[in-house]
Amino acid sequence: MKRWVASVFKNQRSSPHSIVFNLAPIDATNPELNTHQPFVNNVGTAIWKPAIEYTAEDFSTIFGTNFESAYHLSQLAHPLLKASGAGSIVFISSVAGVVSLKNLSVYSATKGAMNQLTKNLACEWAKDNIRTNSVAPWYIKTPLVDNVLEDTEYKEEVISRTPLKRIGEVEEVSSLVAFLCMPASSYTTGQIICVDGGMTVNGFNPSRD
Numbered sequence: 001m002k003r004w005v006a007s008v009f010k011n012q013r014s015s016p017h018s019i020v021f022n023l024a025p026i027d028a029t030n031p032e033l034n035t036h037q038p039f040v041n042n043v044g045t046a047i048w049k050p051a052i053e054y055t056a057e058d059f060s061t062i063f064g065t066n067f068e069s070a071y072h073l074s075q076l077a078h079p080l081l082k083a084s085g086a087g088s089i090v091f092i093s094s095v096a097g098v099v100s101l102k103n104l105s106v107y108s109a110t111k112g113a114m115n116q117l118t119k120n121l122a123c124e125w126a127k128d129n130i131r132t133n134s135v136a137p138w139y140i141k142t143p144l145v146d147n148v149l150e151d152t153e154y155k156e157e158v159i160s161r162t163p164l165k166r167i168g169e170v171e172e173v174s175s176l177v178a179f180l181c182m183p184a185s186s187y188t189t190g191q192i193i194c195v196d197g198g199m200t201v202n203g204f205n206p207s208r209d
Helices: 002-008 016-023 056-082 104-125 142-150 152-160 171-179
Strands: 038-041 086-094 132-139 192-195
Touching: 038 056, 038 171, 056 086, 056 104, 056 132, 086 104, 086 171, 104 132, 104 192, 132 171, 142 152, 171 192
Parallel strands: 038 086, 086 132, 132 192
Antiparallel strands: none
16 A cells, blocks of 8 residues: 555645556555555635636646545556455535635635535445445634634634634534444445534624523
8 A cells, every 4th residue: 555655645746636647557356455444535625715716727726736636546546445345535625615705716616516516426336335424524623724714703603603703623523524434334334523612603692692
């Protein structure tokens, strides 16, 4: 498996297309690869703009990074997952694929597409003993959002929309991903699970009684 990973990601700046070409020659009958069961799609980028300001290049970059890469890598991983006899794909999606977030129309579209792909592959590949699920986080304490959450007023607004009244921890996402990769979740497939402190189900809850 180490050799497989090295062959795919030898160039850290590989585009989704070049990664696909690197994966294409892999032999699914290789005994070393047949022990590979979980496959986690965890790549993403975002550009914040009003919908009318997105360029064709913006659109292509976001869809290529967020959705095309996940789609094509899943296609290429299929024979490896099938050969394992108990494959599991986990997509790292976002609450943006479930609810509206300001100035993220293209990013949200990629995550919505990923969520639908989760359901389609769960049904289509069930016969191959491959499960497919999505984990959809809200704001989580990672370096990617540190600069955003440095804005105290914005952070307070985020927390005000979150029933648990805090930002999520990395471990609260990774533990769910680990669960979905393990036999303990063997009857769970086609699900989009939000790790969001209740944000996506929050209606109108005034602070006063």
